Amino acid sequence: SAVISQKPSRDICQRGTSLTIQCQVDSQVTMMFWYRQQPGQSLTLIATANQGSEATYESGFVIDKFPISRPNLTFSTLTVSNMSPEDSSIYLCSADRDLGEQFFGPGTRLTVL
């Protein structure tokens, strides 16, 4: 299995500001993903973080709002820009080894006031 850490674990932010979430994997992985999980709901994929190229965004998510970086095979960041209370959620990073098993980080709990 892969061990994934995320920073920060939680934050409370003001409307209109931006927050960058970091995701670190303890070994090189092929795929990294960013999900959002709102209370009582399942995981919604925001984007796939591609190493060396632009992220691939799912319908309803755009790069201007959720810029993503992936500078190498073990690290990625997600920025939540110009935040509003609707962005309050848990943001999860995950990594997928070649066998198709996906492992998740502990999540970042974001509250926007």
Added chain:
Amino acid sequence: QKEVEQDPGPLSVPEGAIVSLNCTYSNSAFQYFMWYRQYSRKGPELLMYTYSSGNKEDGRFTAQVDKSSKYISLFIRDSQPSDSATYLCAMTLGNQFYFGTGTSLTVIP
């Protein structure tokens, strides 16, 4: 129709009971099937992973896949209070993952 359907529960059982968690799916092309356990305020943790029809056992946990019926199950034997969590099913098609909404389970001592 959602790709993956999962009863959200909540499900409450006494300690020692056998728990059955289920998901149905619509796409017969799904390749891999997984169960995740998510404790409150934690990220999902991969519990079971299988790719073929049949049963896979790991300790008190058994994952069952029935591709002909498009149905997967997770059985928990001798359930413990520490099993109290939300259980998410997931399945893959290529690089795409599809998650159920999760079933909240409480095991009462």
